[in-house]
Amino acid sequence: MKQVVKRSLWAVAMAAALVSCGQRERSEHNAPRAAAVAVPAALSSKSAKQLFGGMPDASVQAPAPYGSYAKGCVAGAVQLPETGPTWQAMRLSRNRNWGHPEMIDYLKDLSAKVARLPGWEGIYVGDISQPRGGPMLTGHASHQMGLDADVWMLPPKRLNLSRDEREKISSISMRRASGAYVNSDWTPQHHEVLKAAASDPRVARIFVFPGAKVQMCNDEKGDRTYLRKIRPWYGHHYHFHVRLNCPRGATGCVPQDPPPAGDGCADAQAWVNNILNPPPPPKNPPAPTPPRPELTLADLPGQCAGVLQSN
Numbered sequence: 001m002k003q004v005v006k007r008s009l010w011a012v013a014m015a016a017a018l019v020s021c022g023q024r025e026r027s028e029h030n031a032p033r034a035a036a037v038a039v040p041a042a043l044s045s046k047s048a049k050q051l052f053g054g055m056p057d058a059s060v061q062a063p064a065p066y067g068s069y070a071k072g073c074v075a076g077a078v079q080l081p082e083t084g085p086t087w088q089a090m091r092l093s094r095n096r097n098w099g100h101p102e103m104i105d106y107l108k109d110l111s112a113k114v115a116r117l118p119g120w121e122g123i124y125v126g127d128i129s130q131p132r133g134g135p136m137l138t139g140h141a142s143h144q145m146g147l148d149a150d151v152w153m154l155p156p157k158r159l160n161l162s163r164d165e166r167e168k169i170s171s172i173s174m175r176r177a178s179g180a181y182v183n184s185d186w187t188p189q190h191h192e193v194l195k196a197a198a199s200d201p202r203v204a205r206i207f208v209f210p211g212a213k214v215q216m217c218n219d220e221k222g223d224r225t226y227l228r229k230i231r232p233w234y235g236h237h238y239h240f241h242v243r244l245n246c247p248r249g250a251t252g253c254v255p256q257d258p259p260p261a262g263d264g265c266a267d268a269q270a271w272v273n274n275i276l277n278p279p280p281p282p283k284n285p286p287a288p289t290p291p292r293p294e295l296t297l298a299d300l301p302g303q304c305a306g307v308l309q310s311n
């Protein structure tokens with residue numbers, strides 16, 4: 001136990017100082033599975049985002065997601081290469097281009113499909129996950145199991161951006177009228193990018209602003225099955241958010257409920273209607289919801305302590 005506590009305290013001390021480094025050479029064939037371990041008392045109340053946010057690389061374990069999309073971690077994550085034939089990872093200083101192997105394969109497949117569209121050389125990939133998943137120091141509540149990824153709405157014209165350029169360039173917003181409509185930057189190719197993203201059977205959901213969903217509903221003249229996975233959500237007008245299903249055999253992964261039956265277009269239109277004509281406020285508004293307490297290591301699945309302490 002003393003050795004476990006010592007290694008755990010080392011992780012706390014080093015989290016703020018560690019910086020991103022390249023993925024280590026390792027063999028996954030003999031990599032151990034992450035096991036649920038008791039959280040040492042010295043760490044049970046420690047901020048999970050501080051612990052996971054400073055880890056520079058993945059655990060040397062068999063790939064596996066643990067927990068849920070907003071309360072979990074990922075063992076044996078894979079780093080999306082900074083540049084590929086049809087993609088570039090953005091904001092490299094964040095060190096968030098890590099994911100479960102299924103997500104990395106998905107992004108490569110999607111980028112190859114998108115590169116065949118007019119005006120798109122591929123995709124710019126935003127945040128996926130931290131090297132060991134877990135809560136992030138800033139930003140997302142989800143992206144904790146390596147099964148979420150953000151894809152920029154900006155059509156890449158170049159796939160040779162320098163590290164510095166990737167820090168400075170920004171995506172573009174697609175929304176108009178607070179998200180009720182798409183703007184003039186929206187093209188038929190954006191429709192096809194989202195359609196390709198949602199049509200993959202590995203996908204559980206695609207989150208995008210409501211005006212984009214309604215536009216796609218209005219424009220789609222063929223098979224509408226994929227529209228069920230495209231769900232309106234706040235923000236998501238500079239990028240769309242891909243969420244994959246739990247991989248087959250990932251018993252430690254908590255799946256998201258399937259989306260409601262149907263194409264979801266009526267619900268998206270109702271959201272747009274409420275943007276354009278907000279309903280009157282309730283006469284007796286509910287009390288403000290208190291902020292959620294910060295997640296500690298003890299709040300995460302037991303395997304996450306093992307993921308954190310792995311080599």
